[in-house]
Amino acid sequence: MAETMASQRAPDSRQTMLWVSAALLPGIATMAALFGAAVLLNLGVCLVVAWLTEAVCLRLRHRDWRAGLRDFSAPVTALLVGLAVPPGAPIAAPVLATVTAIALGKHAYGGLGQNLFNPAMVGYTVALVSMPAAFALWPVDAASGATALDTLKHNDGLTLAELLRTPAFGSIGGYGWEWANLAFAMGGAVLIARGIIGWRLPVTFLLALGGLALAFHDGGSSRSAGSPLMHWSMGSTMLAAFFVLTDPVTHPNPRRAQIYFALIAAATTFTIRAWGSYPDGLAFGVLLANAATPYLDRRFA
Amino acid sequence: MIARYLRPMQSRWCVEPGDVVRCGALLGSGRVRTHAAFTGTVASIDDERLELDVAGTEQIPSLDPLDVHSSRATVLERIEHAGIVGLGGGGFPTHLKLAEALRRGVDKLVINAVECEPGVHCDAALCEQFEPEIVQGIEALQHLLDAEVHITQGAATCPSRQAWQTHTLNADTPAGAERQLCRSIFGITLAADERPVHHGIVVVNVGTAHAIARALQGWPLISRMVTVAGENRWLAIGTPISSLLEGSSFRVGGRLSGQTVGGDAPIGKTTNAVEPAPASRNAQPCINCAACDVICPEDLPVAQLARLPRGNVEAAQRLAADRCIECGLCTPVCPSHIDVLTILRQHRHDVRHATTQRQAAAAAGNRFEAREQRRAVQSALREARRQERLQRRQRNG
Amino acid sequence: MIDVGTILGLVLLVCALLAIAQRRLAAGDDAFVKAIASELPQTQCAQCGYPGCRPYAEALVGGAAIDLCPPGGEATVQKLAELLPHNPRASAGLATSPAMVARIDEARCIGCYLCIEACPVDAIVGAPKYMHTVLRDACTGCELCLPPCPVDCIVMERP
Numbered sequence: 001m002a003e004t005m006a007s008q009r010a011p012d013s014r015q016t017m018l019w020v021s022a023a024l025l026p027g028i029a030t031m032a033a034l035f036g037a038a039v040l041l042n043l044g045v046c047l048v049v050a051w052l053t054e055a056v057c058l059r060l061r062h063r064d065w066r067a068g069l070r071d072f073s074a075p076v077t078a079l080l081v082g083l084a085v086p087p088g089a090p091i092a093a094p095v096l097a098t099v100t101a102i103a104l105g106k107h108a109y110g111g112l113g114q115n116l117f118n119p120a121m122v123g124y125t126v127a128l129v130s131m132p133a134a135f136a137l138w139p140v141d142a143a144s145g146a147t148a149l150d151t152l153k154h155n156d157g158l159t160l161a162e163l164l165r166t167p168a169f170g171s172i173g174g175y176g177w178e179w180a181n182l183a184f185a186m187g188g189a190v191l192i193a194r195g196i197i198g199w200r201l202p203v204t205f206l207l208a209l210g211g212l213a214l215a216f217h218d219g220g221s222s223r224s225a226g227s228p229l230m231h232w233s234m235g236s237t238m239l240a241a242f243f244v245l246t247d248p249v250t251h252p253n254p255r256r257a258q259i260y261f262a263l264i265a266a267a268t269t270f271t272i273r274a275w276g277s278y279p280d281g282l283a284f285g286v287l288l289a290n291a292a293t294p295y296l297d298r299r300f301a
Numbered sequence: 302m303i304a305r306y307l308r309p310m311q312s313r314w315c316v317e318p319g320d321v322v323r324c325g326a327l328l329g330s331g332r333v334r335t336h337a338a339f340t341g342t343v344a345s346i347d348d349e350r351l352e353l354d355v356a357g358t359e360q361i362p363s364l365d366p367l368d369v370h371s372s373r374a375t376v377l378e379r380i381e382h383a384g385i386v387g388l389g390g391g392g393f394p395t396h397l398k399l400a401e402a403l404r405r406g407v408d409k410l411v412i413n414a415v416e417c418e419p420g421v422h423c424d425a426a427l428c429e430q431f432e433p434e435i436v437q438g439i440e441a442l443q444h445l446l447d448a449e450v451h452i453t454q455g456a457a458t459c460p461s462r463q464a465w466q467t468h469t470l471n472a473d474t475p476a477g478a479e480r481q482l483c484r485s486i487f488g489i490t491l492a493a494d495e496r497p498v499h500h501g502i503v504v505v506n507v508g509t510a511h512a513i514a515r516a517l518q519g520w521p522l523i524s525r526m527v528t529v530a531g532e533n534r535w536l537a538i539g540t541p542i543s544s545l546l547e548g549s550s551f552r553v554g555g556r557l558s559g560q561t562v563g564g565d566a567p568i569g570k571t572t573n574a575v576e577p578a579p580a581s582r583n584a585q586p587c588i589n590c591a592a593c594d595v596i597c598p599e600d601l602p603v604a605q606l607a608r609l610p611r612g613n614v615e616a617a618q619r620l621a622a623d624r625c626i627e628c629g630l631c632t633p634v635c636p637s638h639i640d641v642l643t644i645l646r647q648h649r650h651d652v653r654h655a656t657t658q659r660q661a662a663a664a665a666g667n668r669f670e671a672r673e674q675r676r677a678v679q680s681a682l683r684e685a686r687r688q689e690r691l692q693r694r695q696r697n698g
Numbered sequence: 699m700i701d702v703g704t705i706l707g708l709v710l711l712v713c714a715l716l717a718i719a720q721r722r723l724a725a726g727d728d729a730f731v732k733a734i735a736s737e738l739p740q741t742q743c744a745q746c747g748y749p750g751c752r753p754y755a756e757a758l759v760g761g762a763a764i765d766l767c768p769p770g771g772e773a774t775v776q777k778l779a780e781l782l783p784h785n786p787r788a789s790a791g792l793a794t795s796p797a798m799v800a801r802i803d804e805a806r807c808i809g810c811y812l813c814i815e816a817c818p819v820d821a822i823v824g825a826p827k828y829m830h831t832v833l834r835d836a837c838t839g840c841e842l843c844l845p846p847c848p849v850d851c852i853v854m855e856r857p
Contacts, residue, residue, distance in 0.1 A: 013585055013636045071585060113586035113608075113637075253591040253604055301602040301620055311834060311857055313801075348856055662740035665838045668819040669742045669750050 017072035019196050020243065023187035024079050027239065030183040031083065034176040035138070038087030042094050043079060049098040050078035057107035073112050077101050080120035083239060084283070085127065089134040097127035117290045118250045121283045128283070136279065148174030148234050149279050152226050160220040160227060170233075178233035188242025197246040201258050205241045206232060208266035216274060225274035240269075240282040250290045257296035265289035303344065304353040304539035305567040309333035309386075314351055316343050322353070325363025325521055333394050334384035336363070338523035338537035353539065360537065362519035369441050369517060373403065376445050376517070383516035384570075388525060389413060389477070389506030390554070392571040395513070402446060402503040410448040411486065411497075412439055414459035414507040415470050415477035418555030418629075421574040423526040424507050425457030426533035431511055432460040438514030439465070442505060453482055459507055474557055475598055475628035479504040493624050508573075528574035540568045542575050550578040557629030558642065585637040593631035593641050599624050603631050606648055607641045614655045622648035623656065731755045737777040741769040742818035743840030750818055763788040769797075769839070798854040799837040800844070804829050806851035813843035813852060 032039045054074040058065035081101050085094045101123025109115040128135050138147050151168045163169055170178045191197045210228035218224040231237060245251060245265055252261055265285040272281025308314065312331030316322060322337045328351055329335035340357035367379050381396035416424050428435060439460075443450055450465040455472030468486050470476050476485065479497050482504060483489045489500050497504050512522050527536045529545050542551045543564050552559040553572050561578045568575070593603035602620050609616055622645065631641040735755035746766035748754040758764065764778040764785045778785070802813070802822070811826045821837040824830030832843075834857065843852055 012638065013588055013590075016588075016590070016636055067583075073588075111586060113588045248588050248590040251589075253589065253594050253602065297602075297605060301605055313855065658739075661835070661838075662738075663736075665742060665819045665836070666735065666740040666751060668821075668836065669740065670752065672818065672820055673750070 014070065014072050016196055017076050019194060020076050020191065021072070021079060023191050024083070024184075024243065026187050027180055027184035028079070028083065030180045034180065035087045039083075042085055042087055042089075043082035045091060045094045046078040046082035046085075046098045047075055049095050050074045050081075050102055053099050053102040054107075057103055058111075061107060061111065063111070068111075071112060073106075074102060077106070077120045077123075080239070080243060081123050084120065084124045084236060086135060086138045088137075090131070093127050093131055093134045096130060097123040099123070100126040113249050115249060116293070117287050118244055118247050121244060121286045121290075125283045125287060128278070147279060148177065148230070149273060152230070152234070153273070153279070155222065157222055159222055160224050160230070172229045172233050174230075174234040177235065181233045181236075181238040184236075184238035184242060188238065188246075191242065191246075197242065198258070200255060201245050201251060201262050202241040204259050204262035205245055205266050206237075208263050209237065209270055212266065212270040216270075225270075231270070231273070235273075235280040236282055240265075240286060244282075244286050245289070250293055252293045252296040252300070254297065254300035257293075257300040260296055261289045261292065264292055302355045302544060303541060304337075304339050304341070304355050304537070305541065305565065306335050306351045306353070306539050307567070307569060308349055308351070309335065314346050316346070316351075318343050318346055323363075324357070324360050325523065328353075332397075333386055334382060334521070336384055336521040336523050338539045358537065360523060363521060364516070364519040366519045367517045369437065369444060373445055376441060377403075379516050380513055383512070383521045385509060385512045385516060385522050386570050387506055388508035388512060388571060388573070390558075390571050390573060395505075395509055398498075398503065398505075399442075399445060402498055405498055405501075407446055407498060407501045407503045408448050409451060409487070409502045410439075410442055410446050411451045411453060411479075411482060411502060411504040412442075412459065412507055412510055413453050413477060413479070413482060413504050414457055415453050415455040415472055415482070416457065417455060417472040417474045417477040418557050419474075420531075420556040420559070420576060421528050421554070422457065423528045423533050423573050426528075427508055427511055427526045428454075428457050428459050434514040434518075435460050435507060435511050436462065437517070438510035438512070441513055441517060442510060446503065448503070451486060453477070453486060474630055475626060478598075478626050478628060480626060481598065493621065522570060525568075525570065525572070527568055527572055530576050536568050538568055538570055542566050542568060546575065546577055548577045552576045552578050555629070557633065558627050559629070560643075582638040584639045587637055587639055590636055592634040592636065596630045596634050598628060598630065599626055601625060601645075603641060603645065607631075607639060607644050609648065611644075611647050611651070614651045617648040618652045618655070620648075623652040625649045727759060731759055734758050734778065734781055737770075737774060737781065738767060739769045739774065739838070740819075741838040741840045743769060743838065743842060744818070745769070745840075758782055758785060761785060797857060798839040798841075799834050799857045800832045800839065800841070800852050801834075801855055802830055802832055803851040803853065804831060806849050808849055808851075810848055812846035812848065816842045816846045818842060 028039070028043065051069060051074055054069060055065045058068040078098055081097045082094060085097055101119040104126070105117060105119030105122030106112065106115050148168045151166060152163065155163060158166070164171070167175065169175055172178055188197070188202060192199045209231050213226055213228040213231045216225040217227055220227065245262065252258060265288070268288045269281040269285035272278055272284055278284070306328055308329060310332060312329045312333050312335070314329045316328055320343045322328065322341065322343060324337055324340050326337045327334060328337050337353060338360065339353060339355040340359070341353045341355040344352040344354040364379070364382065367375065377396050377399060380399065385395040386392045387395060387398070414424050414428055416422055439450060452459045452461055452465050452467045454467065454469055455476065459467070461467050470485060475481050480491050483491055483497050483500065483502060487502065491497065491500070508525065516522070522538065524535055524537050527534055549564040550561055551566065553562050553566065553575055554560055555574055559574070587604065587608055589604055589608070591604050593607065597603050601624060606617065606620050606622055609620070625645045627642065627646060627649070629642045631645065635641050731752070735752050738751040738755060740751050742750045744750065745768050746754045748757050754762070754767065758778065762785065764782055765775045765787045767774050775787070807829050809824065809827045809829055811824070814822045814824055814830060818840060819836060819838055821833050822830050822843060823833060839854065841854060
């Protein structure tokens with residue numbers, strides 16, 4: 001009945017942000033278990049820097065900074081940045097990434113809801129190209145080593161089955177990353193079940209990524225670009241699919257536009273993963289898709 | 302008490318300040334007539350509104366009773382003279398609507414008693430209290446249009462007859478809007494620029510049917526049923542809302558599509574409900590969550606429209622803002638507490654205004670060209686006649 | 699030297715093409731005038747100094763100032779500036795008045811037919827010695843009927 005419907009007001013933006021943060025927790029816990037407390041340290045640094053940057057930017061823009069901090073969008077950005085920066089990287093990395101994310105990625109465009117690109121990915125990308133060395137290495141089992149993605153990219157002698165037996169890999173994908181990806185996917189499933197994000201975007205993205213991997217699978221030979229399962233469980237695939245691409249501000253709304261959006265992100269990610277010179281292409285994929293959002297919105301409205 | 306009347310579009314006041322008027326006297330004429338619902342003195346007049354200093358509240362019919370079976374022209378004229386407009390909320394002059402229906406020919410008359418918005422149940426009270434009048438009004442409309450009668454009702458029960466088809470609808474907003482009714486009853490989906498009359502359908506609110514019956518009895522439209530904070534009351538049009546409710550601002554209309562008005566606003570012809578104004582909530586920035594897109598019954602790109610700055614009429618037109626039915630579902634679902642409906646209303650108004658202006662300008666341009674041609678032909682003819690006269694004179698002389 | 703010759707040759711060729719193109723496009727003036735006229739409000743009020751909207755559009759193609767149209771206001775100036783970037787503006791701003799329509803006080807009308815002659819858009823109906831009336835929907839509010847009326851029975855009012 002209309003009566004009940006009107007009384008059931010939608011959750012406000014703040015609650016949504018809190019739910020998103022909560023859904024990140026299983027992934028955060030898994031990452032912390034794998035890579036140690038440095039993950040939590042990174043997140044802590046990012047959270048503090050994000051709140052400070054947010055407050056300063058709001059002051060500079062002559063906004064009520066107390067009210068602005070209450071919308072909880074800065075912590076979500078901080079969590080995403082903190083998860084993308086390798087633990088053990090010099091502290092300048094998370095700080096630079098977070099400040100860029102909030103100041104350039106969000107407030108330079110006019111604040112929450114006005115930005116063209118996902119702030120966390122803007123911050124991450126700027127830090128990545130500024131200090132590539134800090135982002136190249138993820139600690140695995142206390143010993144710093146190349147990630148599965150790196151190993152796969154530079155592999156030219158081993159078949160996929162042989163690769164899976166090297167230390168960088170676990171049973172299906174990147175060592176440890178497979179569990180983190182599973183945890184993020186579970187968090188994403190909760191968000192979909194609560195109606196906070198739509199299923200269309202992440203599912204299209206993952207299917208497209210899997211489809212591309214299948215197309216270039218090459219029977220699992222040494223020239224293979226990896227299997228779908230590997231791509232789903234390496235790097236931050238699930239984090240990007242459920243928490244970054246689904247940022248409502250930067251994705252288009254019409255259904256068909258969302259399909260194209262996810263396809264752009266998946267194609268870019270896969271291209272960079274398979275043939276590019278960066279370890280992972282997710283951030284670039286997201287940013288490129290973001291850039292297409294205004295056009296897609298217009299085209300399919 | 303000061304009663305107030307707003308000047309309808311394309312109408313003008315026909316009394317002067319200081320005039321003493323009786324209940325039922327004509328205050329304004331033109332496209333829609335306005336009648337005094339009270340006896341009193343005209344206190345002030347300006348372009349927008351008229352204030353009446355009320356001396357007596359007793360109401361009397363000011364027109365002669367009319368037989369239901371009078372000629373179509375007589376009945377239409379009576380509807381016009383009684384100042385009847387669509388009481389469901391549209392406010393379109395009923396005589397114009399019915400005249401168009403007669404001109405185009407309609408075979409289905411829908412009497413709409415679906416109240417689908419929380420906070421409005423004046424039609425339910427009307428159906429309960431005034432059954433004979435409503436039946437008489439429907440019969441008059443049936444006689445006028447010679448169409449098959451469909452009654453649509455939601456929670457309330459509308460008076461019915463054997464020959465009439467009754468449809469009971471699930472009254473979820475916006476079930477009672479005429480575009481939605483055409484779909485749910487007849488399975489007809491109206492195109493963006495179509496109205497029900499293009500498919501031989503005319504939708505009349507049950508309150509309008511009641512007003513027509515009263516007009517035939519001699520009453521101009523000077524009272525209506527209004528849901529005042531949940532309680533249905535029969536009120537004189539022009540009654541200040543401040544005499545009914547405490548407060549300095551009120552919400553006029555239902556809880557979804559209602560609008561907040563100031564403390565001196567009166568009960569108008571289309572006022573179906575009044576309530577104290579809800580506390581305004583601080584809007585946060587739009588995060589493009591698309592909750593409004595999902596709920597919009599007309600599938601409009603609401604989020605894009607809500608983010609569009611006012612004044613960009615071309616973009617608003619491209620996004621089909623003029624197709625908004627103002628059901629108001631988009632506002633309560635907004636997580637950022639943005640008053641989406643008000644923004645959409647502005648865009649819709651701007652687009653419609655621009656469209657009418659463009660059409661009017663094109664028509665004026667065509668008339669100008671036609672006149673120029675006509676004048677050119679006339680002057681050529683004059684010149685030819687002059688030449689002829691000259692030649693004749695030369696020949697004679 | 700061959701390079702210079704080639705470039706000179708190309709320049710000449712392009713110039714010739716441009717000259718031909720200009721000749722050809724000049725034939726499209728009519729369509730251009732129509733496009734400009736469609737941006738004008740079609741009030742036919744002659745306040746711009748030209749006898750109607752189409753004549754003003756023709757003058758605009760000839761280089762007339764783009765801000766001579768009060769009914770169109772600043773919005774029209776903007777549109778014209780897009781279409782005719784090289785035309786001058788006569789003044790810094792343009793005051794706009796709200797849209798009005800004419801109404802004949804029928805009791806005082808003497809049926810002189812002068813306003814009907816004056817109306818550029820045939821919005822007044824009537825016959826000599828009979829009462830006249832304004833078709834409100836057709837009136838553009840140009841006020842051209844006001845001066846000819848010998849009994850001042852026409853008033854402008856909000857629609």
